[in-house]
Amino acid sequence: MRGEARPIRHAEEGAAGAAAYAGGMAPGAVPRLRLRPPRGRAADAALACGVFVLVAVGTLRSLIGERQESWPATVLGWTLITAACAALYFCRRRPVVVAAFVLAATAVYYLVSVYDGPLMVAFVVTLYVVASQGHLQAAIALAALTVIATGIGTVAGNDDVNGVAVFMLTGWLVGVVALGWVRHNRLALAREVEERAATEERLRIARELHDVVGHHLSLINVQSAAALRRLHKNPAKGEQSAQEALGAIKDTSREALRELRATLGVLRQVDETAPTAPPAGLDRLGELVASARLAGLDVRVRFSGERERLPTEVDLAAYRIIQESLTNVNRHAHATAVTVRIHRGARQVTVEITDNGHGPAAADGTTPGSGIRGMRERAHALGGELTAGPGPDGGFTVRGRIPYTNGARSPS
Structure with missing residues (x-):
């Protein structure tokens, strides 16, 4: 050997x-x-x-x-x-x-x-x-x-x-x-x-597309259905309402196309001209509320707490939660009034959306589509939480809490 x-x-x-x-x-x-x-x-x-x-x-x-x-x-x-x-x-x-x-x-x-x-x-x-x-x-x-x-x-x-x-x-x-x-x-x-990063990115893109396209298409559906119903009941008096609804549909579809192009531009990774419209956030809540009111909802907004601007990702998540909640109210709740409460604390922002309807929404996300699940994922991604279920006085309530640090605030 x-x-x-x-x-x-x-x-x-x-x-x-x-x-x-x-x-x-x-x-x-x-x-x-x-x-x-x-x-x-x-x-x-x-x-x-x-x-x-x-x-x-x-x-x-x-x-x-x-x-x-x-x-x-x-x-x-x-x-x-x-x-x-x-x-x-x-x-x-x-x-x-x-x-x-x-x-x-x-x-x-x-x-x-x-x-x-x-x-x-x-x-x-x-x-x-x-x-x-x-x-x-x-x-x-x-x-x-x-x-x-x-x-x-x-x-x-x-x-x-x-x-x-x-x-x-x-x-x-x-x-x-x-x-x-x-x-x-x-x-x-x-x-x-x-x-894992690819999976998280796919989920993020899916949430963005669902929130953007789903919200605007839902408003278009509600507004067009309301215009047709008014024209059918009273053609003479319903013409003015139909014109207003068609104008709202035009504005909503244009906004949907703009946001969809912006999202697809990010996915294509090409050097396109940056969008001139401001990014989605609570500063644009007025546009969201106006669209919901055109759909027939009485929307009231209540602000409380600090007035400093939120970090970009927190601001976007809060806006999307409110947007998806209003979309669900239009689709499922059969409600006439919605109250949106926004409280900005020193370390977290809380949004609460309550309606007076009686729709089939469920806290486990089993309603048509995946809106509640997407809202919950948005909150969890930033370390927060989201609950959804019947309200204490009837209707349905969505409540989201999103934390942040003081140093994370972007300049006003």
């Missing part, structure tokens, strides 16, 4: 080579040059060629100088070197199979060759790739097999390897497996964070 001794000398060299490859890229490496590193199959080929050059340079003494073995043994050794290094081209696609093959080729090489070439580097690289791709048990099994085989050679009388050398080999292999597993966890965490 003389051959098991030689991997010891190249463990440190192999660890350095493994750290230079993780799925084609170095773990945590920052390129100093602005040259684009090879990717995909090119990276696999570069790895195989690089390791082959390293091993070949370390084994050149088998071809020059005084002969210590027969030429057939030398040819067999170089064949094993070439096969092991060429297998690295497939390492990322079949990591466990390639690592097992390279380990077998390396073991045979050290058993039949007199020359102490650094072929152990190839196995260390494959061991790192196996661990970095999530095959932790396979990596541990291959490393343990290597240590056991080397230990058996030592016990059998291999004078080149002692207990200290076996211990050092164990440490190097454990370190390589640990580094590969750490990289695997980092990549998995990065993918999870990216997926």
Whole structure:
């Protein structure tokens, strides 16, 4: 078992080579040059060629100088070197199979060759790739097999390897497996964070589109239905009301198109002209109330607390909660009056919308659409809360609380 001794000398060299490859890229490496590193199959080929050059340079003494073995043994050794290094081209696609093959080729090489070439580097690289791709048990099994085989050679009388050398080999292999597993966890965490961010962004976009399009289309539906009903009941007197409703429909549809274009412009990520209208917020509550009144609702607004302007995200969330609540009243509540209360405290803003209707709204968000669920998600995203249910005096009440810090206020 003389051959098991030689991997010891190249463990440190192999660890350095493994750290230079993780799925084609170095773990945590920052390129100093602005040259684009090879990717995909090119990276696999570069790895195989690089390791082959390293091993070949370390084994050149088998071809020059005084002969210590027969030429057939030398040819067999170089064949094993070439096969092991060429297998690295497939390492990322079949990591466990390639690592097992390279380990077998390396073991045979050290058993039949007199020359102490650094072929152990190839196995260390494959061991790192196996661990970095999530095959932790396979990596541990291959490393343990290597240590056991080397230990058996030592016990059998291999004078080149002692207990200290076996211990050092164990440490190097454990370190390589640990580094590969750490990289695997980092990549998995990065993918999870990216997926979570994409999901949150999709939910945010869905809420925006629901609030903008749903509110305006609901008003258009209510206003057009009211105009038709008045014309049907009294064509002579209903003409003026129909004209007012059509004007409101025109304004509402124009506003819906403007906000929809702004939202789609953000999604397209193009350099478009910034919208000239102010962003949605409580400063535009008057427009929202006027639209609801045109739909036949008696809307009253009550302000209390501080008058300083809210942070942008809090201001938008409060506005959208009021907007969606008024939309739900128009759709489901069969109400005639709505009271909107807004209280700005030192650390939070509270909005409460109460109607006198008897619609089928439910606090669990099971009403048609997803309005209540979207409002609740908006509040929760900013650390607040939202409740919705029957009011104490009848009707339906939506109450949202959104916290913020004093330093978060934008200038008035």
